[in-house]
Amino acid sequence: MLRFFRAPSQVEHESGRIWAASALALLAVMMALLLILRPPKTDLTPPPLRAEWLPYFETHVSSCRGSLSAAGFQTRIVPDLNRTPQCGYRDVVELMQPAGSAPIQTSCALAAGLALWRRNVVEPAAQRRFGQPLASINPLGAYACRRIAGRRDGRWSEHAHANAIDVGGFTLADGRTITVLQSWHTPALESAFLHDVRNGGCRIFQGVLSPDYNRAHANHLHLDMGAYKVCH
Ligand SMILES: [Zn+2]
DSSP states (O other): OOOSSSSOOOHHHHHHHHHHHHHHHHHHHHHHHHHHHHHOOOOOOOOOOOOHHHHHTTTOOOHHHHHHTTTTTTEEEEOOOOOOSSSSSSSSEEEEESSOOEEEEEEEHHHHHHHHHHIIHHHHHHHHHHHOOEEEEEEEEEEEOOOOGSSSSBBGGGGGOOOEEEEEEEEEEEEOEEEHHHHHSSSHHHHHHHHHHHHHHHHHHHHHEOOOTOOOGGGGGEEEEEEEOOOO
16 A cells, blocks of 8 residues: 655655755855855945045046035036146036026036035125125136246146136125125124135135235135145
Protein backbone atom coordinates (compact mmCIF):
# COMPACT_ATOMS: atom_id res chain seq x y z
CA MET A 1 0.00 0.00 0.00
CA LEU A 2 1.24 3.44 -0.92
CA ARG A 3 1.93 5.85 1.88
CA PHE A 4 1.40 9.40 0.69
CA PHE A 5 2.10 11.08 3.96
CA ARG A 6 4.91 9.49 5.77
CA ALA A 7 7.06 11.17 8.41
CA PRO A 8 10.49 12.25 7.01
CA SER A 9 13.37 10.03 7.90
CA GLN A 10 16.20 11.36 10.06
CA VAL A 11 18.44 11.80 6.97
CA GLU A 12 15.74 13.66 5.01
CA HIS A 13 15.10 15.92 8.00
CA GLU A 14 18.79 16.85 8.28
CA SER A 15 19.18 17.51 4.55
CA GLY A 16 16.07 19.74 4.61
CA ARG A 17 17.54 21.80 7.43
CA ILE A 18 20.86 22.12 5.62
CA TRP A 19 19.07 23.20 2.43
CA ALA A 20 17.02 25.86 4.27
CA ALA A 21 20.08 27.15 6.08
CA SER A 22 22.02 27.35 2.79
CA ALA A 23 19.16 29.22 1.10
CA LEU A 24 19.01 31.71 3.98
CA ALA A 25 22.77 32.20 3.90
CA LEU A 26 22.68 32.77 0.11
CA LEU A 27 19.87 35.29 0.52
CA ALA A 28 21.85 37.13 3.20
CA VAL A 29 24.93 37.26 0.96
CA MET A 30 22.86 38.58 -1.97
CA MET A 31 21.28 41.28 0.19
CA ALA A 32 24.70 42.28 1.54
CA LEU A 33 26.02 42.48 -2.04
CA LEU A 34 23.05 44.60 -3.08
CA LEU A 35 23.72 46.99 -0.20
CA ILE A 36 27.44 47.20 -1.03
CA LEU A 37 27.10 47.47 -4.80
CA ARG A 38 24.11 49.81 -5.01
CA PRO A 39 24.84 53.02 -6.95
CA PRO A 40 25.74 56.00 -4.74
CA LYS A 41 22.78 58.16 -3.90
CA THR A 42 23.02 61.46 -5.81
CA ASP A 43 22.70 64.39 -3.47
CA LEU A 44 20.57 66.91 -5.33
CA THR A 45 20.08 69.18 -2.34
CA PRO A 46 22.04 72.38 -2.92
CA PRO A 47 24.14 73.82 -0.10
CA PRO A 48 22.39 76.41 2.07
CA LEU A 49 22.71 80.06 1.09
CA ARG A 50 25.26 81.06 3.72
CA ALA A 51 28.43 83.17 3.61
CA GLU A 52 30.73 80.21 4.27
CA TRP A 53 29.59 78.59 1.00
CA LEU A 54 30.46 81.58 -1.21
CA PRO A 55 34.06 80.44 -1.96
CA TYR A 56 32.67 77.03 -3.03
CA PHE A 57 30.16 78.74 -5.31
CA GLU A 58 33.01 80.43 -7.22
CA THR A 59 33.83 77.10 -8.86
CA HIS A 60 30.44 75.32 -8.55
CA VAL A 61 27.99 77.48 -10.45
CA SER A 62 25.15 74.94 -10.60
CA SER A 63 25.29 74.53 -6.80
CA CYS A 64 25.34 78.31 -6.52
CA ARG A 65 22.24 78.69 -8.69
CA GLY A 66 20.51 75.82 -6.90
CA SER A 67 21.22 77.42 -3.55
CA LEU A 68 19.88 80.79 -4.74
CA SER A 69 16.79 79.16 -6.19
CA ALA A 70 16.10 77.16 -3.00
CA ALA A 71 16.38 80.42 -1.04
CA GLY A 72 13.78 82.05 -3.30
CA PHE A 73 16.09 84.10 -5.54
CA GLN A 74 15.68 83.80 -9.28
CA THR A 75 18.69 83.83 -11.59
CA ARG A 76 19.14 83.66 -15.33
CA ILE A 77 22.34 82.57 -17.13
CA VAL A 78 24.10 85.30 -19.09
CA PRO A 79 26.05 84.32 -22.25
CA ASP A 80 29.82 84.21 -21.72
CA LEU A 81 31.86 87.20 -22.84
CA ASN A 82 35.32 86.32 -24.18
CA ARG A 83 37.43 89.39 -24.74
CA THR A 84 41.04 89.23 -23.59
CA PRO A 85 42.80 87.15 -20.91
CA GLN A 86 42.37 90.07 -18.54
CA CYS A 87 38.76 90.91 -19.36
CA GLY A 88 35.54 89.04 -19.97
CA TYR A 89 33.54 86.53 -18.00
CA ARG A 90 32.11 83.03 -17.83
CA ASP A 91 29.17 81.65 -15.87
CA VAL A 92 27.75 85.06 -15.02
CA VAL A 93 24.16 85.16 -13.80
CA GLU A 94 21.48 87.79 -13.73
CA LEU A 95 19.98 88.12 -10.26
CA MET A 96 16.37 89.28 -10.40
CA GLN A 97 15.40 92.05 -8.02
CA PRO A 98 11.86 92.35 -6.71
CA ALA A 99 9.51 95.19 -7.59
CA GLY A 100 10.56 95.34 -11.22
CA SER A 101 13.96 96.86 -10.51
CA ALA A 102 16.83 96.29 -12.90
CA PRO A 103 18.43 92.84 -12.57
CA ILE A 104 22.07 92.59 -11.47
CA GLN A 105 24.62 90.74 -13.64
CA THR A 106 27.62 89.33 -11.76
CA SER A 107 29.51 86.11 -11.08
CA CYS A 108 27.23 83.65 -9.31
CA ALA A 109 29.26 83.74 -6.06
CA LEU A 110 28.87 87.52 -5.96
CA ALA A 111 25.15 87.24 -6.82
CA ALA A 112 24.77 84.79 -3.91
CA GLY A 113 26.61 87.30 -1.68
CA LEU A 114 24.28 90.07 -2.85
CA ALA A 115 21.20 87.93 -2.17
CA LEU A 116 22.49 87.14 1.32
CA TRP A 117 23.38 90.78 1.92
CA ARG A 118 19.94 91.90 0.78
CA ARG A 119 18.08 89.39 2.96
CA ASN A 120 20.23 89.39 6.08
CA VAL A 121 21.67 92.91 6.15
CA VAL A 122 20.04 95.53 3.90
CA GLU A 123 16.36 94.60 4.41
CA PRO A 124 16.65 94.35 8.23
CA ALA A 125 18.59 97.66 8.30
CA ALA A 126 15.89 99.38 6.21
CA GLN A 127 13.24 98.13 8.63
CA ARG A 128 15.26 99.04 11.69
CA ARG A 129 16.28 102.53 10.57
CA PHE A 130 13.27 103.63 8.50
CA GLY A 131 10.47 101.17 9.33
CA GLN A 132 10.27 100.50 5.58
CA PRO A 133 10.75 97.45 3.38
CA LEU A 134 13.57 97.72 0.84
CA ALA A 135 12.50 98.15 -2.78
CA SER A 136 15.85 97.89 -4.56
CA ILE A 137 19.61 97.91 -4.36
CA ASN A 138 20.80 100.42 -6.97
CA PRO A 139 24.01 99.37 -8.74
CA LEU A 140 26.21 101.83 -10.62
CA GLY A 141 27.89 99.01 -12.54
CA ALA A 142 29.43 95.57 -12.32
CA TYR A 143 31.40 94.44 -15.37
CA ALA A 144 34.05 96.87 -16.63
CA CYS A 145 37.26 96.00 -18.51
CA ARG A 146 39.71 98.01 -16.42
CA ARG A 147 42.53 97.85 -13.92
CA ILE A 148 42.12 98.76 -10.25
CA ALA A 149 41.06 102.39 -9.82
CA GLY A 150 41.16 102.82 -13.60
CA ARG A 151 44.99 103.06 -13.60
CA ARG A 152 47.02 102.44 -16.75
CA ASP A 153 49.07 99.68 -15.11
CA GLY A 154 48.90 97.41 -12.09
CA ARG A 155 46.47 94.67 -11.13
CA TRP A 156 43.25 94.15 -13.05
CA SER A 157 40.08 94.97 -11.18
CA GLU A 158 37.60 92.30 -10.08
CA HIS A 159 35.19 94.33 -12.24
CA ALA A 160 37.07 93.00 -15.29
CA HIS A 161 35.48 89.57 -14.62
CA ALA A 162 32.08 90.74 -13.30
CA ASN A 163 33.26 89.65 -9.86
CA ALA A 164 32.68 93.10 -8.35
CA ILE A 165 29.79 95.52 -8.18
CA ASP A 166 29.50 99.17 -7.22
CA VAL A 167 26.33 100.06 -5.33
CA GLY A 168 25.35 103.71 -5.45
CA GLY A 169 22.31 103.59 -3.19
CA PHE A 170 19.06 102.01 -2.13
CA THR A 171 15.38 102.68 -2.70
CA LEU A 172 12.79 102.04 0.02
CA ALA A 173 9.23 100.86 -0.53
CA ASP A 174 7.90 104.41 -0.01
CA GLY A 175 10.03 105.60 -2.94
CA ARG A 176 12.71 107.29 -0.84
CA THR A 177 16.24 106.84 -2.22
CA ILE A 178 19.36 106.92 -0.06
CA THR A 179 22.60 107.51 -1.95
CA VAL A 180 26.14 106.91 -0.73
CA LEU A 181 27.25 110.20 -2.29
CA GLN A 182 24.72 112.37 -0.43
CA SER A 183 24.28 110.53 2.87
CA TRP A 184 27.49 108.79 3.91
CA HIS A 185 28.27 111.46 6.52
CA THR A 186 24.88 113.14 7.10
CA PRO A 187 21.96 113.12 7.83
CA ALA A 188 22.45 110.87 10.86
CA LEU A 189 19.70 108.32 10.10
CA GLU A 190 20.70 107.76 6.47
CA SER A 191 24.38 107.71 7.44
CA ALA A 192 23.72 105.08 10.13
CA PHE A 193 21.84 102.94 7.59
CA LEU A 194 24.68 103.15 5.06
CA HIS A 195 27.26 102.28 7.71
CA ASP A 196 25.10 99.33 8.82
CA VAL A 197 24.99 97.89 5.31
CA ARG A 198 28.74 98.49 4.76
CA ASN A 199 29.62 96.77 8.04
CA GLY A 200 27.24 93.88 7.38
CA GLY A 201 28.74 93.51 3.90
CA CYS A 202 32.18 92.93 5.43
CA ARG A 203 30.83 89.73 7.00
CA ILE A 204 29.74 88.42 3.58
CA PHE A 205 31.96 89.70 0.74
CA GLN A 206 35.71 89.38 0.31
CA GLY A 207 36.24 93.04 -0.53
CA VAL A 208 34.19 96.00 0.71
CA LEU A 209 35.31 99.57 0.01
CA SER A 210 33.28 102.64 1.03
CA PRO A 211 33.87 106.40 1.10
CA ASP A 212 36.01 105.70 4.19
CA TYR A 213 38.62 104.11 1.90
CA ASN A 214 39.35 106.95 -0.53
CA ARG A 215 37.77 109.67 -2.62
CA ALA A 216 37.37 107.33 -5.59
CA HIS A 217 34.67 105.58 -3.54
CA ALA A 218 32.82 108.73 -2.46
CA ASN A 219 29.69 107.77 -4.35
CA HIS A 220 29.46 104.01 -3.93
CA LEU A 221 30.13 100.83 -1.99
CA HIS A 222 32.45 98.51 -3.89
CA LEU A 223 31.66 94.83 -3.17
CA ASP A 224 33.67 91.95 -4.59
CA MET A 225 34.46 88.23 -4.28
CA GLY A 226 38.15 88.57 -5.15
CA ALA A 227 41.10 86.95 -3.43
CA TYR A 228 41.79 89.74 -0.94
CA LYS A 229 39.87 90.28 2.28
CA VAL A 230 39.45 94.03 2.71
CA CYS A 231 36.92 96.07 4.65
CA HIS A 232 37.07 99.87 4.65
ZN1 LIG B 1 34.20 98.81 -7.69
